[in-house]
Amino acid sequence: MSDSDPIQILSRLTDEDSFVRQNELGKLCSVAKSRAVRNALVLAGPRAGKTELLKKTFDRLFVDAAGVAPIYYSFRPTASGVERFARDYLTQFLAQFIAFRRNDPRLMVAADASLTDMASAAAAEDYLWVKSLTDSFSRSVAQPDPGSMLRTALSAPLVAAARSQVLPFVLLDNVHLLADDAVGESIADLRSELFRVLAGHENFAMAGAATAHIAPRYALCGLRRPLAEMIPADEGLLDSLQTIRLEPVGEEPLDRLVRAVARGSGIDISDSTKELMINQLGHDIFYIRALLDSAASRSLSLKSFMEFERLYTEEVIDGRIGQYFSAMLRSLASPARSRRAMLEALNLAIEAGDAVPVDAVVDRIGEHTNDPEKLLARMHTRELLEIGYGFVNAPADPVLADYVRSVYRSEVAGARRPLAGELLLAEKLKDSYRLMMSRYNRSIESQVVDLLSGFDFQSAPASLFDQAAFEKLYRGASRVQARRALDDEQERARLPQIVVVNDVASADQPGMRWRLFAATGFEGGIYSDANEVIWLVALINSKEPLDLETVNHIDRRLEAYGRSRRPRIVRWYISKEGFSAAAAELLSRLRAYCSTYAQMDLLHDYLVKLGQSKRRPASEFELVIPIEEDAELIAARMVEQVARAADFDQEAINQIKTALIEACINAAEHSDSPDRRIYQRFAIETDRITITVTNKGKAIGSQNGEASKLAAGSLRGARGRGLKIIRALMDEVRFEPTDDGTSLVMTKILRRPQESDE
């Protein structure tokens, strides 16, 4: 059965495009199938899609039929008593296990049957142990100790595994509900019994592989704050737990989701509205689906911002989203007074826009609730607020903030509703433009941070850091043409390896926004003070070329930042619209790098391409030779075979062999290699062979092609010729520092006969 098999048993989403947690799904399935005894702890924020993830995992494992029987059980929010839970859990477990064993999901409805009838549904080979288990449970019901029922029910996965040799993977949903002692005393018993069962895995782990095949696996899933707090400090349990955090879903899978749902539901939506929707709704799957469902049910178009914001406003005030929040507030505080207290606390934190002391919030809501601290704690648990170190912060959820503002305005402050339209709609329309602009800025800024983080001693075309040179070389060239031409550029800039990027400052002024970053790294393979460097990067988004006055202003900020720091400073100005003549002259005097956004994009493309060419050779061979007389000939023989197989002609093969011999001699002479070995890698691609010769110890040669002093003094002044030969015979040659030595990377391009003839 393929990964994309659409069979659905428990899951709700019908289209694979609509399921946005493929990565987490893979992790859960691998825990289920792991040979070692492991459990998963799935921590999620509200509405992160945890239930759908568990149900999808269930479906995947059920359909896989790979010896792991998935069981899904969701704890309920209300007190149900130990007996009711134990009976429910055991019934659900047996019904699902039997359905899996008989490969018939319809048998899961047996969970509605009585426990005593369960054995009759079991496969013949399971009949005896299922009967024995249900009989045992019936006997435990009659006993005075309710814990006996609980233990019998919770032992079901272990019994099933031992008797059937099929491993249950028990997916427990909403486990955080067991954290609330207020629900009843039985919750504490249930919690401790559950963790006792899980901690029992330590025994399996200690017993080793012999018993691992009968140790059921569990996945505990729930709201991250209460669930993380309820895990006991039990080493055995913690060792077995693999934590899977459901982070906010990225833009790309959400984009796929919106497109799939819109396509399936016939909703007309534009790309801009789609982006706005994803960002305004805080990447929240529940909100996005609520809006799309509403648009679909009412046949609404979402092509313009106005159409989207109108629907959003309705959904937040009176629609599914509003009802969701209303139900959540009711569930946390049943008397109306307490709900008022919650609204007051939320509104205070949201309007403050900053941390508010807990005492201030308690004072504010004290008159509406008897126990303000407890109410705040519950709000924190459900992530309506964030409380830490004596301060209350507003939730990061922008939709909740809109709901609170709107409800507070009408129900607490008593503002009259407009005769037509909604205040929230006008606010959101203004916000939508700002949001998209700031999103654009954030995206560029994060692109710069990613770019800097990817600096790893590459050698890049120098014109990408010099706007004037770039203009001279590539004026009028398309991005594709420039990208091609950059590959042949001789002038190179050596990038450092960046290890940390800091945000230094930012400013918004009319028509311009700039942001400063400090990227710290090293210029050589040895991580020493002498090699440390800071790249101070100014990113300027303006409508006009950067002028002299602004350069002076920004440079003073950079100067102030760099002054107190020891490492060498490199300045890099990246301006969307380039630089005025005066600004360019000043930056040239300051020896600062100057680029436009277009150059930055090209640098990004260049580094990505470089990374890909490193990662994806069609085939690769490796050879290690000792540093001893004539060993380089073995390398030459090998590369001859490799190059011949790659279709190089004899002359090119001779050139490659000669270059490789020189590289080996260099590595042997110039290194101080402790292991007296030379490592070689031959990577073949469709149009080239790339040879990497690596040694440990000192550098093979210097970057500019000059031989080292050590080499120059030996062998009748011969050295230096080696590098000259390599550069002459190969098409690309570069040095790359490694952690404990240096690599010489040389490439020979395959020239087909017709190319040579031209």
Next chain:
Amino acid sequence: MSNVEIKSRMVEGAAIIYPGPYLNQLRGEDIENCCQEFLKRGVNRLVINFQETELINSIGISILLGVIEAVNDAEGCLVLSNLSATNRELFEMLGLLDHVRIEDSEQGALDALTEQAGTAAR
């Protein structure tokens, strides 16, 4: 390969030396010694035939430069022959062609020596 002895022979009063398949430091020094021997014996017309030489490294070339220098000092004459395209490219790149004559064949090299001797006699 390093143990391969340097072969040489005398033809028409000239010494012809065959470096073998790989001219590296060791064989470069062997050739240097061999040339010195010939020069001591008064044989100052020399040919180095690279017919069998598949690979030459930069150290071998450096030593060859020393040989060229030694032959010039002894007012002798040295011609190289039978170089492969890659080896010829190497010599050209490293400037050896400014100091030594290269011929395609051994006979061509011997003819060149005769020609140079005639020129010198005139």
